Amino acid sequence: MEYCAKNQLLDKLPKELLSYVQEKSELCKPDHIYVCDGSEEENKMLLAAMEKNGEIRKSKKHKNCWLATTDPRDVARVESRTIICTKNQHDVVSTPKSGFRPIVDPNMPNIKQTALGNWMDTDEMILILNERFNGCMKGRTMFVIPYMMGPFNCPYSKIGVELTDSPYVVCSMRIMTRMGERVLNELNKVESPNFIKCLHSVGVPLPAQEPIINNWPCNPAKTIITHFPERNEIITFGSGYGGNSLCGKKCFALRIGSILAKKEGWLAEHMLIMGVTNPKGEKKYFCAAFPSACGKTNLAMLQNRDIIPGYKIECVGDDIAWMRFDEEGRLRAINPEFGFFGVAPGTSQSTNPIALEMIKEDTIFTNVAETSNGDVYWEGLENDVDLNNVTITSWKNQPWQKGSKEPAAHPNSRFCTYASRCSIIDPNWESPEGVPIEAIIFGGRRPTGVPLVYEVFDWDHGVFVGATMRSESTAAAEFTNKQIMNDPFAMRPFLAYNFGQYLSHWLSIGQKPGLKLPKMFHVNWFLKDPITNQFLWPGFGENIRIIDWIFRRLNNENCAIKSPIGYLPEKGSINLTNLKNININQLFHIQKDFWLKECKSIREYFVENVNDDLPKEMWTQLDLLENRIQQI
Ligand code: GTP
Ligand code: SPV
Ligand code: MN
Numbered sequence: 001m002e003y004c005a006k007n008q009l010l011d012k013l014p015k016e017l018l019s020y021v022q023e024k025s026e027l028c029k030p031d032h033i034y035v036c037d038g039s040e041e042e043n044k045m046l047l048a049a050m051e052k053n054g055e056i057r058k059s060k061k062h063k064n065c066w067l068a069t070t071d072p073r074d075v076a077r078v079e080s081r082t083i084i085c086t087k088n089q090h091d092v093v094s095t096p097k098s099g100f101r102p103i104v105d106p107n108m109p110n111i112k113q114t115a116l117g118n119w120m121d122t123d124e125m126i127l128i129l130n131e132r133f134n135g136c137m138k139g140r141t142m143f144v145i146p147y148m149m150g151p152f153n154c155p156y157s158k159i160g161v162e163l164t165d166s167p168y169v170v171c172s173m174r175i176m177t178r179m180g181e182r183v184l185n186e187l188n189k190v191e192s193p194n195f196i197k198c199l200h201s202v203g204v205p206l207p208a209q210e211p212i213i214n215n216w217p218c219n220p221a222k223t224i225i226t227h228f229p230e231r232n233e234i235i236t237f238g239s240g241y242g243g244n245s246l247c248g249k250k251c252f253a254l255r256i257g258s259i260l261a262k263k264e265g266w267l268a269e270h271m272l273i274m275g276v277t278n279p280k281g282e283k284k285y286f287c288a289a290f291p292s293a294c295g296k297t298n299l300a301m302l303q304n305r306d307i308i309p310g311y312k313i314e315c316v317g318d319d320i321a322w323m324r325f326d327e328e329g330r331l332r333a334i335n336p337e338f339g340f341f342g343v344a345p346g347t348s349q350s351t352n353p354i355a356l357e358m359i360k361e362d363t364i365f366t367n368v369a370e371t372s373n374g375d376v377y378w379e380g381l382e383n384d385v386d387l388n389n390v391t392i393t394s395w396k397n398q399p400w401q402k403g404s405k406e407p408a409a410h411p412n413s414r415f416c417t418y419a420s421r422c423s424i425i426d427p428n429w430e431s432p433e434g435v436p437i438e439a440i441i442f443g444g445r446r447p448t449g450v451p452l453v454y455e456v457f458d459w460d461h462g463v464f465v466g467a468t469m470r471s472e473s474t475a476a477a478e479f480t481n482k483q484i485m486n487d488p489f490a491m492r493p494f495l496a497y498n499f500g501q502y503l504s505h506w507l508s509i510g511q512k513p514g515l516k517l518p519k520m521f522h523v524n525w526f527l528k529d530p531i532t533n534q535f536l537w538p539g540f541g542e543n544i545r546i547i548d549w550i551f552r553r554l555n556n557e558n559c560a561i562k563s564p565i566g567y568l569p570e571k572g573s574i575n576l577t578n579l580k581n582i583n584i585n586q587l588f589h590i591q592k593d594f595w596l597k598e599c600k601s602i603r604e605y606f607v608e609n610v611n612d613d614l615p616k617e618m619w620t621q622l623d624l625l626e627n628r629i630q631q632i
Pocket of ligand 2: 243
């Protein structure tokens with residue numbers, strides 16, 4: 001078997017891990033077991049083997065770049081089949097006012113689906129999983145991936161071990177996490193080591209019963225992504241797509257992570273972390289929570305290009321922040337990841353040149369299109385690729401032309417590359433004490449009504465603004481139509497415990513005396529002109545103008561005026577130098593009818609979905625907001 005060149009690391013597994021591997025290999029019945037050392041040699045061997053099997057193609061143009069195209073049924077996170085399993089339902093979900101959604105899958109009658117996550121009883125789920133996993137790795141190799149979330153010398157980093165039958169997962173985990181032998185060394189340093197157990201299978205034992213489409217084995221009918229916080233365990237079946245299969249990312253760092261965070265008094269959030277240096281050379285760190293495919297990577301790598309001369313952005317992370325208050329009362333954040341798993345479409349020389357440069361080597365692309373001269377292609381690259389002189393093959397392996405009905409790349413196509421490849425990676429990005437956060441920014445895709453930027457009144461109001469975030473749905477999950485969905489704290493798909501308790505945790509963590517609380521803001525890059533349907537704000541690099549305003553507010557500059565929804569920039573206080581055709585009134589108009597409707601929807605959402613679990617402070621904030629709006 002080509003994946004099994006050596007296996008000497010089996011002897012190095014601590015006994016807890018060895019018995020986990022034994023138990024799961026007896027269930028999954030792989031032909032081989034291979035413990036990953038994380039070496040360059042091993043990575044090369046796996047990539048070459050995948051290339052030979054047709055699972056990936058080598059880029060003809062870029063060094064050590066690889067292209068995977070998936071079975072078109074396996075392209076995004078599957079939220080309806082993402083489930084948290086515990087003994088007690090109420091630990092995970094509130095009971096919706098009008099009852100749980102009817103379940104269409106007769107094989108899973110007892111899953112409780114809500115707008116804020118799905119729950120099932122642990123014992124029942126184990127029965128379902130045992131049926132799926134029994135013999136699921138026949139004909140395949142079980143890879144053992146020891147990995148660390150967070151830097152090696154950081155006391156807040158945590159270890160996981162993923163067992164998977166997918167070499168694509170191994171190579172992606174090598175980019176997204178710190179993995180291999182050095183993590184085994186960490187495990188072996190202590191008597192009975194703690195690690196999060198992760199089991200993943202593509203769900204296609206060999207020989208396959210059905211044709212494998214695009215050499216991308218998956219089992220969409222049986223896909224299920226399950227979490228067992230009471231057992232520190234993640235079990236995921238049937239999908240190879242990143243968010244469903246790279247357990248370190250959403251399953252561990254956000255879902256299991258947020259539960260550990262609640263217990264241990266910290267925060268695990270779906271947030272970017274960025275360093276901002278102003279023209280005077282002062283540096284501050286911001287973090288920002290935007291829902292999936294709503295602009296975290298782009299903001300974290302913002303290029304100022306002298307729009308406001310002297311500003312410099314450096315990137316600490318683009319997706320996940322683990323944060324805690326230090327002894328001096330400052331909120332400190334680490335990025336638990338080691339790479340970026342970023343949305344490809346929209347990434348271009350004009351929007352995100354830093355990302356474009358970063359993915360020229362050592363990158364795995366999934367579901368992007370390809371040009372005839374061996375380059376990658378996706379929507380947004382029209383001005384960077386000479387479409388008259390190359391032909392394009394779409395992610396579905398079809399000839400593609402400008403104007404074709406279907407997109408060239410899947411809207412959720414992704415690049416996966418090392419954080420260290422980012423030219424503006426922050427010098428402190430691996431610092432074990434984390435970086436001090438002074439601003440927390442919330443945001444989403446709101447085509448109408450929500451202004452470009454506002455600042456919240458205080459911590460409780462900030463928690464309310466996070467709790468009431470709404471955004472247009474995107475291709476990052478299985479939703480096909482654009483609808484405005486609630487996505488509190490950008491965490492809706494990643495909530496793993498009762499949302500009422502999540503809010504209480506946020507409220508209480510800010511209440512301790514002596515804290516230097518970060519200020520909180522809400523931004524919206526996505527306002528549209530209702531007539532032309534064009535964005536009203538140019539976004540991307542131009543967002544530095546808003547970052548500048550926020551920076552000045554952190555320095556207590558008097559450049560804000562009170563409005564019913566929060567502090568708005570005072571007239572003239574946003575630097576608009578050299579920016580033409582901006583309708584600033586439209587970008588900041590607070591319309592009474594819109595906000596009354598917004599309050600009504602928020603109330604309905606809270607009543608229907610959170611019910612008695614909603615902390616009283618949130619009802620108070622809603623009443624206050626509604627009263628202020630009434631006075632417009
Ligand atoms: P996840 O990785 O899914 O968590 O997403 P993300 O929040 O990191 O989103 P990302 O930065 O990759 O952006 C998603 C899409 O939004 C891309 O197509 C971007 O081009 C687009 N986008 C990002 N920032 C802006 C902006 O300021 N204005 C506009 N109009 N589009 C933006
Ligand atoms: C997201 O959907 O928020 C992502 C991509 O960052 S995935 O890791 O696939 O969830
Ligand atoms: Mn994300």
